[in-house]
Amino acid sequence: MTSETPQLLNRSKVHKEFKAKTPEAQQTINAMLQVLDAAGIPLGYLTGRRLERVALAVLACGDIKTVGDFKKAKTKAHRYELRTRDIIEYINEHYGENISRGSYDDIRRKDLELPVLGGVVMKSKDAADPNNPTRGYTLDAEFAALLAAYGTTGWSDAVETYARTHTLLRDRLEPLGQKKVTVIENAEQLVEQIHTVLGTGPHNELIVQIITEFLPRYGYGAKVLYVGSATERFLYRDDTTFAELGFPVISRDTELPDVVAYSSEKNWLYFIEAVHSFGPISPARLLKLEQLAKQSNVAGVVYVTAFLDIDTFGIWLRKKEIAWESEVWIAENPSHMVHMDGVKFLGPFKTLDVD
Known part of the structure; x- marks a missing residue:
């Protein structure tokens, strides 16, 4: 089971x-x-x-x-x-x-x-x-x-x-989706810290799912650089790697999403917002994060809004607050993603051979 x-x-x-x-x-x-x-x-x-x-x-x-x-x-x-x-x-x-x-x-x-x-x-x-x-x-x-x-x-x-x-x-x-391919460094310690300090509410459990389910599938060996929430801004922060990537000092005034991760394999930075009752990566939020990322030396940035379930995703989709050129990940169906655009991935997909 x-x-x-x-x-x-x-x-x-x-x-x-x-x-x-x-x-x-x-x-x-x-x-x-x-x-x-x-x-x-x-x-x-x-x-x-x-x-x-x-x-x-x-x-x-x-x-x-x-x-x-x-x-x-x-x-x-x-x-x-x-x-x-x-x-x-x-x-x-x-x-x-x-x-x-x-x-x-x-x-x-x-x-x-x-x-x-x-x-x-x-x-x-x-x-x-x-x-x-x-x-x-x-x-x-x-x-x-x-x-x-x-x-x-x-x-x-x-x-x-x-x-x-x-x-x-x-x-x-499952072959139509993405399987777990990597193990996230310090994942167990981070999960334990989240449960101990933040508790086990829906928002915090979604953060756990991002670390244990999303990043192993889509993170290309990503390393978690930051975990925070409204009640605990700096639950985890890797100042050394932030500095190596050219970021200015991360302070309480720095508006980071719930999870930030970095893939050295791709030289990609992941900005991931966990949405339970408060906002996704909106167009304005994406612009602010773009400005922050420009100060670094990463090759590209992946903007992800994570939801616990499709129902919650539907609520925010109808509100038209999710930014184009960003990604959506839904924890209850972890091996697939939604890309908020069409041209980038337009083309035929492998069909499922059903007996």
């Missing part, structure tokens, strides 16, 4: 339908999400409601009403399969939903899309027309075996075996 295992109960933006469910139903949904995550289904970019709907659809496909049913999940061998309308009826009856029967196409196109692509849910008629109302869905037998191991002493071994014997959807999608 990854460190980003979805837990709806712990999310700040839980949908009202989830809150209205019984604790047992909430537990069952979260448990299914954990197993789907272990089976390599990439869930990090989905909204809270979509996570819930995906879990519910898969639960229906295995005739699972509680976590206790994981051990007896049904598959094709049990002659069990549900059509999309049957799935809606199952969810409504057993999980207190009120999904319209007319939403059957959402089950296929949205709720079951990733589980089917990832091979945890099987279609009864692969060659049938996509809209064929007789097509049913059921759990894959090997995924059902993984479900049966959930909560037992053999869970870790079962997850390891499943990952070794299957090509996980997460791994099939």
Whole structure:
């Protein structure tokens, strides 16, 4: 299981339908999400409601009403399969939903899309027309075996075996993104310092994600030169490297973003702003940082605004405050970035070979 295992109960933006469910139903949904995550289904970019709907659809496909049913999940061998309308009826009856029967196409196109692509849910008629109302869905037998191991002493071994014997959807999608390639110097000490001095709030956790997830992917061996926040301006500062790069003395009047890093391999400076509730790198902010960077001898500057999730990114995107010619990184989908322009990267991309 990854460190980003979805837990709806712990999310700040839980949908009202989830809150209205019984604790047992909430537990069952979260448990299914954990197993789907272990089976390599990439869930990090989905909204809270979509996570819930995906879990519910898969639960229906295995005739699972509680976590206790994981051990007896049904598959094709049990002659069990549900059509999309049957799935809606199952969810409504057993999980207190009120999904319209007319939403059957959402089950296929949205709720079951990733589980089917990832091979945890099987279609009864692969060659049938996509809209064929007789097509049913059921759990894959090997995924059902993984479900049966959930909560037992053999869970870790079962997850390891499943990952070794299957090509996980997460791994099939990962080549399109950027994997971690370097280890950031002093990362562990910096993270410990952030947690000890700043605490574990959303903004501070985003700073941690920048150091442990963003820079190993995009930093080209970058060295962290500065970490700060509104409450602690100079949590960490490498005055020696700043001086070597030609910067003037960094003082409290110097308006630095939350994280500054430097790649000697590229001779690039990274200005990274962690945004939870306060501003991204705006056009005015970028101009000020450009003026600061001109005093150095770096070859180029990378301006990055980091967000915890896509929802927060969407809020600031609609406000039109993110500067052009800057980058956006979203922690819940760490292997991809958004470039705020088009011409620089315009061109065909490698297509995904989907079975």
